[in-house]
Amino acid sequence: MEEIKLKKIGKNLWEVTEDFTYKDTTVTKTFETDGASSPWWAKWLFPSVGEKYTTPSILHDWWFKEKIGFRKANRRFYRAMRTWDVDKKTAKLFYRSVTLLGWVHYYF
DSSP states (O other), X not given: OOOOOEEEEETTEEEXXXXXXXXXXXXXXXXEEOXXXXXXXXXXXXXXXXXXXHHHHHHHHHHHHTTOOHHHHHHHHHHXXXXXXXXXXXXXXXXXXXXXXXXXXXXX
């Protein structure tokens, strides 16, 4: 699968450098993201970028920004991770994490 092209613009911040389309979603150039949102103590295990889950994580950030629906964004995130060949165990861990903790970023 194709990956979203990024440029680092801050300590934990990247910018999309080209429009990226996945199914009915287009993440536009200049969109800013933190990549995969993992706590600081887990970054060694789950880095923000450079992994199979990077593009699905950025799509998830975009879906949150677009307010497509909390559950819908999380379900799409899981399916995108599997499309990008993220193993089931990791995909489920990320899905559960955004389902349990992501509401703060979605609603506030």
